[in-house]
Amino acid sequence: xTAYFDVYRQLMKIGVMAEIQYRVSTYFYMIGMITEPVIYxxxxxxxxxxxxxxxxxxxxGQFVAYYIVxxxxxxxxxxxxxxxxxxxxxxxxxSAMLLRPMHPIHWDLAFFAGTRIMSxxxxxxxxxxxxxxxxxxxxxxxxxxxxxxxxxxxxxxxRSFNQWMLGLVTFWTTRVGAVFQLYITxxxxxxxxxxxxxxxxxxxxxxxDFLPFQWTFQFPILALIGKLTTRQLFLGLAAQLGWxxxxxxLLQLVWAAxxxxxxxxxx
Amino acid sequence: xHEIRLAWLFFRVGAMNELQYRxxxxxxxxxxxxxxxxxxxxxWLIFSHTSSLHGWNPxxxxxxxxxFTLMGGVIQTTIQPNMTQLIEDVQQGTFDYxxxxxxxxxxxxxxxxxxxxxxxxxxxxxxxxxxxxLRLQSQFGIGRAVTFLLMLVVGxxxxxxxxxxxxxxxxxxxxxxxxxxxxxxxxxxxxxxxGIYPGWLRYGLTVVVPxxxxxxVPSEALTGRLDTKTVxxxxxxxxxxxxxxxxxxxxxxxxxxxASA
Numbered sequence: 160x161t162a163y164f165d166v167y168r169q170l171m172k173i174g175v176m177a178e179i180q181y182r183v184s185t186y187f188y189m190i191g192m193i194t195e196p197v198i199y200x201x202x203x204x205x206x207x208x209x210x211x212x213x214x215x216x217x218x219x220g221q222f223v224a225y226y227i228v229x230x231x232x233x234x235x236x237x238x239x240x241x242x243x244x245x246x247x248x249x250x251x252x253x254s255a256m257l258l259r260p261m262h263p264i265h266w267d268l269a270f271f272a273g274t275r276i277m278s279x280x281x282x283x284x285x286x287x288x289x290x291x292x293x294x295x296x297x298x299x300x301x302x303x304x305x306x307x308x309x310x311x312x313x314x315x316x317x318r319s320f321n322q323w324m325l326g327l328v329t330f331w332t333t334r335v336g337a338v339f340q341l342y343i344t345x346x347x348x349x350x351x352x353x354x355x356x357x358x359x360x361x362x363x364x365x366x367x368d369f370l371p372f373q374w375t376f377q378f379p380i381l382a383l384i385g386k387l388t389t390r391q392l393f394l395g396l397a398a399q400l401g402w403x404x405x406x407x408x409l410l411q412l413v414w415a416a417x418x419x420x421x422x423x424x425x426x
Numbered sequence: 427x428h429e430i431r432l433a434w435l436f437f438r439v440g441a442m443n444e445l446q447y448r449x450x451x452x453x454x455x456x457x458x459x460x461x462x463x464x465x466x467x468x469x470w471l472i473f474s475h476t477s478s479l480h481g482w483n484p485x486x487x488x489x490x491x492x493x494f495t496l497m498g499g500v501i502q503t504t505i506q507p508n509m510t511q512l513i514e515d516v517q518q519g520t521f522d523y524x525x526x527x528x529x530x531x532x533x534x535x536x537x538x539x540x541x542x543x544x545x546x547x548x549x550x551x552x553x554x555x556x557x558x559x560l561r562l563q564s565q566f567g568i569g570r571a572v573t574f575l576l577m578l579v580v581g582x583x584x585x586x587x588x589x590x591x592x593x594x595x596x597x598x599x600x601x602x603x604x605x606x607x608x609x610x611x612x613x614x615x616x617x618x619x620x621g622i623y624p625g626w627l628r629y630g631l632t633v634v635v636p637x638x639x640x641x642x643v644p645s646e647a648l649t650g651r652l653d654t655k656t657v658x659x660x661x662x663x664x665x666x667x668x669x670x671x672x673x674x675x676x677x678x679x680x681x682x683x684x685a686s687a
Binding site for chain 1: 460624626
């Protein structure tokens with residue numbers, strides 16, 4: 160256990176340092192990323208304003224809050240891309256990963272957690288600009304802040320497991336691109352990434368309840384902007400825990416199948 | 427004239443090279459369909475809650491989406507691949523090979539890569555624009571069509587200049603990763619007419635990154651919102667920016683020291 164703790168601490172440090180080293184690059188990436196919610200924010204707060212102040216239960220200020228918190232959640236839930244697996248397998252990095260005495264997922268979880276922490280710190284000035292420019296309506300309680308803190312890391316874990324499993328599809332086909340595009344589209348529509356799910360038709364909301372996506376975007380956002388009751392907050396954390404445990408279980412199965420399938424190419 | 431023949435030659439070679447990988451066409455088509463599907467869902471959501479967005483009705487916003495897709499296809503087919511190649515070459519020092527060829531370096535650097543399958547987006551964009559125009563329910567003359575085409579060319583030219591100026595910075599700052607993500611993100615703002623954005627952002631999307639000229643202005647031409655003043659202004663701006671790009675490029679080129687020297 161202490162061995163794992165040390166490994167995590169060191170890898171997170173490396174992650175933090177990698178982010179600091181390439182900070183110009185990180186800002187390029189972040190500004191590009193923040194444009195997406197700013198577009199949604201402008202569109203929906205415009206509609207809310209032209210409809211006597213609110214649409215789908217959201218006021219213009221609440222839309223602003225929703226999409227600004229969105230940027231924070233997005234900053235934390237960026238994880239290792241499934242596309243990266245193609246490279247890992249083709250260049251033989253994967254063989255080296257297998258030689259380490261711990262499951263390779265720990266490497267990604269720890270390293271990316273490190274980069275996320277740094278990325279949130281670098282996000283702060285951009286967030287300040289967004290807050291000044293668009294004026295969100297938000298006044299979270301301490302309970303909401305606390306639940307939010309756990310919820311964004313829950314989102315991080317759920318998304319990590321999902322995308323890791325998606326990446327493992329590479330063991331069977333090298334064309335993961337199409338599968339991954341489909342996944343991202345489903346996520347965009349069913350997670351609250353495009354719009355809060357309450358703006359979607361009823362059947363979409365029902366469908367979303369059976370899928371993990373909303374726990375990686377909408378739940379943490381709603382937790383902080385004060386759209387949930389205390390009961391819903393804690394039930395939400397429980398649901399996240401359920402998806403995390405489910406993810407771990409499924410990953411074990413897929414992983415075992417992958418190892419049987421894998422044969423090193425090249426050397 | 428020589429340059430145009432050269433561009434056509436590069437285009438043919440690039441296209442033939444990519445035509446070997448037929449499956450990529452279907453992958454690109456699939457991706458294109460998903461993107462358009464998401465775009466249509468967004469429009470449908472917007473218009474299930476309102477009847478017009480900042481004065482634009484559904485048919486008009488469909489045109490904006492079509493132009494956005496079309497222009498995105500042009501960028502991804504020719505402009506972006508050339509610029510990322512240039513950044514890489516400057517980083518690695520392999521830009522020497524371009525300089526030693528007996529043609530203008532800026533022209534060569536801007537025409538040598540073609541990703542032909544990306545032009546699927548040009549095609550789908552055109553289809554969406556046509557559907558939008560058919561649903562416009564207003565008189566549609568040849569004048570609008572000509573202005574539209576002219577504004578498309580001007581828009582593409584401005585985007586090229588913008589990319590070229592940024593890429594030229596690679597002569598000073600060699601680590602330019604994520605520039606593509608930055609541009610792709612900001613370009614996304616063109617999905618909607620820039621008029622909906624607050625003043626400072628609208629200004630940025632017009633002057634700093636010419637998304638307004640690339641997508642909104644051609645769409646305005648088609649929907650009959652454009653006045654002659656804007657047309658002339660856009661043409662003048664493109665001429666000025668082409669000159670600035672040329673001067674800046676020559677200036678940057680002097681910084682390049684090569685890898686073999």
